[in-house]
Amino acid sequence: MVEKQKxxxxxxxxxxxxxxxxxxxxxxxxxxxCKECFYNVFETEIHNTIVGHELFKKGDRVAIGASGGKDSxxxxxxxxxxxxxxxxxxxxxxxxxxxxxxxxxDDSLATVKRNQKQYEMPxxxxxxxxxxxxxxxxxxxxxxxRSSCTYCGVLRRQALDRGAxxxxxxxxxxxxxxxxxxxxxxxxxxxxxxxRLESSCSILTQxxxxxxxxxxxxxxxxxxxxxxxxxxxxxxxxxTECSYAPEAFRGTARELLKSLESIRPSCIMDIxxxxxxxxxxxxxxxxxxxxxxxxxxxxxxxxxxxxxxxKIKQNETKDGNRCEKCGYITSNRICKACLLLGGLEANRxxxxxxxxxxxxxxxxxxxxxxxxxx
Amino acid sequence: MGIKIKVEFxxxxxxxxxxxxxxKCILPLEEGDATLKDVIQFITKNVIxxxxxxxxxxxxxxxxxxxxxxxxxxxWELEGGEDYVVESGDVFxxxxxxxxx
Numbered sequence: 001m002v003e004k005q006k007x008x009x010x011x012x013x014x015x016x017x018x019x020x021x022x023x024x025x026x027x028x029x030x031x032x033x034c035k036e037c038f039y040n041v042f043e044t045e046i047h048n049t050i051v052g053h054e055l056f057k058k059g060d061r062v063a064i065g066a067s068g069g070k071d072s073x074x075x076x077x078x079x080x081x082x083x084x085x086x087x088x089x090x091x092x093x094x095x096x097x098x099x100x101x102x103x104x105x106d107d108s109l110a111t112v113k114r115n116q117k118q119y120e121m122p123x124x125x126x127x128x129x130x131x132x133x134x135x136x137x138x139x140x141x142x143x144x145x146r147s148s149c150t151y152c153g154v155l156r157r158q159a160l161d162r163g164a165x166x167x168x169x170x171x172x173x174x175x176x177x178x179x180x181x182x183x184x185x186x187x188x189x190x191x192x193x194x195x196r197l198e199s200s201c202s203i204l205t206q207x208x209x210x211x212x213x214x215x216x217x218x219x220x221x222x223x224x225x226x227x228x229x230x231x232x233x234x235x236x237x238x239x240t241e242c243s244y245a246p247e248a249f250r251g252t253a254r255e256l257l258k259s260l261e262s263i264r265p266s267c268i269m270d271i272x273x274x275x276x277x278x279x280x281x282x283x284x285x286x287x288x289x290x291x292x293x294x295x296x297x298x299x300x301x302x303x304x305x306x307x308x309x310x311k312i313k314q315n316e317t318k319d320g321n322r323c324e325k326c327g328y329i330t331s332n333r334i335c336k337a338c339l340l341l342g343g344l345e346a347n348r349x350x351x352x353x354x355x356x357x358x359x360x361x362x363x364x365x366x367x368x369x370x371x372x373x374x
Numbered sequence: 375m376g377i378k379i380k381v382e383f384x385x386x387x388x389x390x391x392x393x394x395x396x397x398k399c400i401l402p403l404e405e406g407d408a409t410l411k412d413v414i415q416f417i418t419k420n421v422i423x424x425x426x427x428x429x430x431x432x433x434x435x436x437x438x439x440x441x442x443x444x445x446x447x448x449x450w451e452l453e454g455g456e457d458y459v460v461e462s463g464d465v466f467x468x469x470x471x472x473x474x475x
Contacts, residue, residue, distance in 0.1 A: 024449040032452060227385065227442055227471045239386035258439035
């Protein structure tokens, strides 16, 4: 784009270098910056997050969970830059999940393949189909579109771990940004999901017994700045909404957060700050009244799931336990993925008889039909 | 006479204009009289393909929160927002930040 030669007003100058025209206003502190100073501040903040939390060690091999979307594309670009600039000495690998969503994931994977060349990183693609023998398109045609995010979320988490294990890598970084973290905190508060509230703010998570840790170097990075960085640097990213309906509750929480941000931009950092400092009180009182004293200890460990149901204790399973079916780490006898897939298998036979051939790209077809109707 | 402008929809926002990302438009107003508010109104009437999609772009009579607005590649917050006075040749970029990453 051709820059127009206009006289720069004094108030329009960058507040850091005082030399160039400011092009953006940081939502975090309302500072007006020029492109160069913005790049510098943006990258340095992420560097400080990485160093401050000791996310990497020299010689580490790190997998970047890459979807081809803005967050993971910027993450790959920034980590490559920082690794070279500050000599982290880590080896970066792109790890992508192919959920099997025609007209969505196949296009975004094409972006990741371009990124592979642009950033000169190895790329590993793990697909639901080869891992679970189910593609998302098949799952949706069997289980319906409404629960698509539930299935996809559970399966993706495991697929990332398995992909990393396949590569012999024990650290996966994801592009979750400050907006995502704040959104999750908000959702957990709104749902009363206090169990998840505590862990949703940690920058580095690892289930005990699992060799794979996950971290979010963008935990304190605003979505707006990620989009601006990608835009100004002309990064190649994919931006189409998933063909399947996003989880309605998350969508509403996101809108609420965006509306709040437009009035008070710092609220995203403030929500994360609150989340980090919330300390859950003990749930002693209720159980003490109901149960015998010698049972208190066990009752306190009872897990209340987000849907309000209570986990039934099966032989006192602990974190670090293995799924009986697939061997994946789980706190239950059978992992969530196997549980969901088991339910699907029961319906698969029925599906075949019905002769459903339009499984592939079912969502894309629906979209196309919708457009035709108008 | 009208003001020649360019409107861009990025970050997946092109869904509201049949997948077209770039639109060269002539704003039917005199230079000096038109503000970004007029551009937004013009877009809702002339650029968005299906009126049903207007709420994807507009919320409470302004651009929906979560859509990043750039005027000639500069954050609209630094250019007076909706009250920015449109000049011939201006490029308005609307980028959705709401899509997954």
